[in-house]
Amino acid sequence: MTSKVEEALGYEQARDELIEVVRRLEAGGTTLEESLALWERGEELAKVCRTWLEGARKRLDAALAEDDDEPGPGEDGGGPGR
Template identity: 80%
Template sequence: MAEAETALGYEQARDELIEVVRKLEAGGTSLEDSLALWERGEELAKVCRHWLEGARARLDSALAARDGGPGAGPGADGE
């Protein structure tokens, strides 16, 4: 992913992606413009996916630390 793309925040990328989809659905653009919009949409979708995967990893890490942190689990209390 290009450095400029990673600089986009999730909300900014999502909003731009919504606009790209709206333009594609509206039609009336040339084939060349439609292809350019499609490619931009793919790039924006990757940015969103990157942010969501990062958020999922952070959430999973936080849940693991809460539910099974060091010393947690069977036998951890000396039984």
């Protein structure tokens, strides 16, 4: 479960922080405790990003479904294409 702070993070904020966490982990030089804390934060940030992306996908799918439901020109039987 995400905290209020993580819920308030926008996608770009979470992504940018996640990039920084990964950079620090890859650079090394941190203690085991620091590495574990960074890993846990990275997991939280990845979850925030995934939630944003899933929401965006649902909105896109809904918009595309809406477009599919609307008849195109001449498809409703009474438009200018007839």
